[in-house]
Amino acid sequence: MRIGELAARAGVSVRSLRYYEEQGLLTSTRSAGGQRHYTQDDVERVAFIQRLYAAGLSSRTITELLPCLDSPSDENSDAAMERMAKERDRLSTHIEDLLRTRDALDVLMVAAQAHRDARQAARPPHDGVPVLASGFRGR
Amino acid sequence: MRIGELAARAGVSVRSLRYYEEQGLLTSTRSAGGQRHYTQDDVERVAFIQRLYAAGLSSRTITELLPCLDSPSDENSDAAMERMAKERDRLSTHIEDLLRTRDALDVLMVAAQAHRDARQAARPPHDGVPVLASGFRGR
DNA sequence: CTTGCCTCTCACATTGATGTCAGGTTTTAG
DNA sequence: CTAAAACCTGACATCAATGTGAGAGGCAAG
CATH class of the missing domain: 1.20.5 (Single alpha-helices involved in coiled-coils or other helix-helix interfaces)
Structure with a gap:
């Protein structure tokens, strides 16, 4: 799915998603034309990010945490x-x-x-x- | 007491106290020379303000609440x-x-x-x- | 009176997440 | 093929609480 759909599903602004990527919280594959593509799992991931934000974790802190969740063997x-x-x-x-x-x-x-x-x-x-x-x- | 002492007692910066006054959350009497003077009660009041801030209330919201607490007959x-x-x-x-x-x-x-x-x-x-x-x- | 510390006001800077606008490109629907 | 809709990057704006610095004045002890 493209960024607009992810934004709609996760209840977040498109702007925020791009910001998350900029902060290293979220990654995307790019189409030939350069547009971001996402999977279903990313909906969940964004929800989780939002949750951590709401819990007062800074973008910085989340950045340090999430890589561990992606590949816990690090x-x-x-x-x-x-x-x-x-x-x-x-x-x-x-x-x-x-x-x-x-x-x-x-x-x-x-x-x-x-x-x-x-x-x-x-x-x-x-x-x-x-x-x-x-x-x-x-x- | 003067602003520095209140700041120390309440564990808040002097700057913040002046900001609270600017926002109408806190009042002070002024000395002849224009310096702010506070009472013991203000220590408590500032602590309470901090608490509301921590609870996510905006300065705006607190402003609407506190007058009622000062004179509940309003x-x-x-x-x-x-x-x-x-x-x-x-x-x-x-x-x-x-x-x-x-x-x-x-x-x-x-x-x-x-x-x-x-x-x-x-x-x-x-x-x-x-x-x-x-x-x-x-x- | 002078020295040192505290305070005054005013104003600009900062931080973090997000909004918004501009100018250009990609994708999709007709 | 074309037009609309969605997307791209980059930059600047916003908000709230607070930091910071300048320049000036108050206040208490020696």
């Missing part, structure tokens, strides 16, 4: 293992952080909802105590 | 509630996504480890089947 697999472990840890930490943030957001929403209810009970407006200073304990 | 609290709920959902989705990505990474690591073990068992090198195509089923 000598660099040791380094890649290490890097994968490191990224996994980073990801776990990040997830923890997001969970805590979501909790904090929940606290704020409960507080806001409480205020809403209070207001609905015909209290005078602008009686508010700031939510942040009292409700949130950092880190 | 009329905009309805809109803010809605936005908070929306961001909470987005955050949840994102967390789900990261968890799945971490799982995928685990799969890859297991595969890589298996290959490592196989190699250690004195197999010839470069026998590798690509991990990605076989092991990963997208989305």
Whole structure:
């Protein structure tokens, strides 16, 4: 398939695909006229790349990881293992952080909802105590 | 305290603090000479801002949220509630996504480890089947 | 008062992924 | 064969948060 179709299937812009290739994340065979051709597997690969991007891995990091996945017998697999472990840890930490943030957001929403209810009970407006200073304990 | 101290306490650059103020996320009183002064609470506030940033909220979004937290009696609290709920959902989705990505990474690591073990068992090198195509089923 | 450190504003640079535009070529449908 | 649609390369634009540097001024200790 050509680049437009891959883009459509993977839900990515054509521009991005060319960028991935430029970064060494994706390869293509070229037609006689120079147009890129891809296989079905590339759809999956692009999806995976997107996933890693979403996980906060940089293009640079992904570049170091993917070659190992293509041919796991490379000598660099040791380094890649290490890097994968490191990224996994980073990801776990990040997830923890997001969970805590979501909790904090929940606290704020409960507080806001409480205020809403209070207001609905015909209290005078602008009686508010700031939510942040009292409700949130950092880190 | 002055800006340098706040920066140090919150673990943020001075530049960022000025940027937060520019974006309306943070306010300061000014000394006669024009220097910014902050209170203890601002340390906490900055930590919270950082947390929201880490959760992927844009400066724009945070700007819309924080005023509601400062004085929860504002009329905009309805809109803010809605936005908070929306961001909470987005955050949840994102967390789900990261968890799945971490799982995928685990799969890859297991595969890589298996290959490592196989190699250690004195197999010839470069026998590798690509991990990605076989092991990963997208989305 | 002077020295040194901190702060001020303004402005331009950077980074990463992507958008967009221009000018030209390939492929495909009619 | 021709026109439309898709593609090519290359370059410049964008966005958000932050870095960085210049030139000037505030503030506290000696």
